[in-house]
Amino acid sequence: MTSPLSVLDLAKQYNTPGRDPVLAVRGISFEIHEGECFGLLGPNGAGKSTSMNCISGFYPATSGSSKIFDIDVYAHPKQARMKLGVCAQEDTLDTDFSVMDQMVRYGTYFRVPVEEGRRRSAALLERFGLNDKKDDLVERLSGGMRRRLQVARALVSDPKVLILDEPTTGLDPEVRRILWDVIAEERVKGAAILLSTHYMEEAHRLCDRVAILHQGKILDCAPPSDLIAQHIGAAEIEEEIRAGVRWKRPPNLEDVYLKLTGSHLENGK
């Protein structure tokens, strides 16, 4: 059966004039299946966003391939992206439009007819708790609302593959939970989801499999609990949370990351 998303030996080197070339992604490979959420876990600078941009076909890869339902994103970007929804890390909302109009307009880029786009957008805005903002300009939305809208917009074409680049970074716990619920629902509906994050809890909660990304390389890839069991074990970890205060807690993906790379997820140091 054709995989919704398959990435093979993908590498990306940045060649900036006057600077040394930077190999940001070093031959990563994985496949994502229908109804699977696959996480790329790593700190800032690990190569997550570059990988996402190459996988969606926005950046050309230096070598390797990225295929959506066996369609090469570089050779046939139009066909491949018809099945793809992307939520970039940066805010790319179109501030010239109201919330509803921008959803409908975005749908037209995927050949979604205006009336159908309006129907889908209304349902999505309801689902994301943005219905009462549908006539507002983007400028009037809070940071959390903007992020929700950006994810909602990525769903207006009803994509079979969803690329979410740090969708919850900087959000408060309530908004984060709304997005987690939506991601879980999309997974149940059968979408293949590629999620990048540096939140271990998010990766553990949402992802069926997690790839530990460090300096552009996948160090290991498995279900979160398998990664923990394999690299850390089941024993509780004792740590000093402040001078003289020690506590024990279950092992988590942060410990896996630390063991594999010698650095922490939050800052990569």
Place this chain on the structure above:
Amino acid sequence: MTGWWGVRCVWLRYFDVYRKSFIYSIVTTFVEPLLYLVAFGFGLGGLVKTVQINGASVSYRQFVFAGIVAQTILFQSFFEAAYGAFIRMYYQRVFQAIATTPITLSEVLWAEVIWDASKATFAAMAVLLIGTAMGDFHPVGALIALPLCFVSAFVFASLGVLVAARSRTIEEISYPQYLLIFPMFLFCGIFFPMESLPPALQWAAWVLPLTSVVSLIRTLTLGFPLRLQAFPILAVWLAVLVPWCRRAMSRRLIK
């Protein structure tokens, strides 16, 4: 990989924004050329009665109205492209958002330049209409001038997109604005006959694309002698600027 459906789709996005902010759009598109028409056509035109070129004599108002068609094309296309494209690329990230959909960056960039040229052509059309209504322009010539307006606007829009792509900050757009656009505006024959300039300056002015645009518009609207060099000069600018601006913007966006 470019398809006209994608270009049309993005062009409609621009048109939709223009339509939604109708009053702002009308003011920014049409008021400036109208102010120039009134100030120079009627104000200065009252002082300078006629202009003689190659034995032909026209009123200064006719002369400057035709120049203002060219000036409108220059300003409307360049400023929309340079500042508008910079904002869409750098602040709004519209290009990036659209280029991750089935619409390619190549289509987005075609749509950008075509929109900038379209908007400038709307504005130039208003000046042509006024000139024709006042009996200053040959009606048929004014109509034939429309495609020329679009092609000329395409040249200046490409220049604007190139400037947007090469500017690190929005303030840097001021350099080409003051060092290239304003000198063109002043020395390419909008307000006075090129023959008034010293020969060396005439040569320099003819290298710039606006001189050709002014000359061709006066030929069509006022029946001035055709200066054949205008065609190859515009063609060279078009051939250089269009691929250059597309390459520069692609490099800016795609790492």
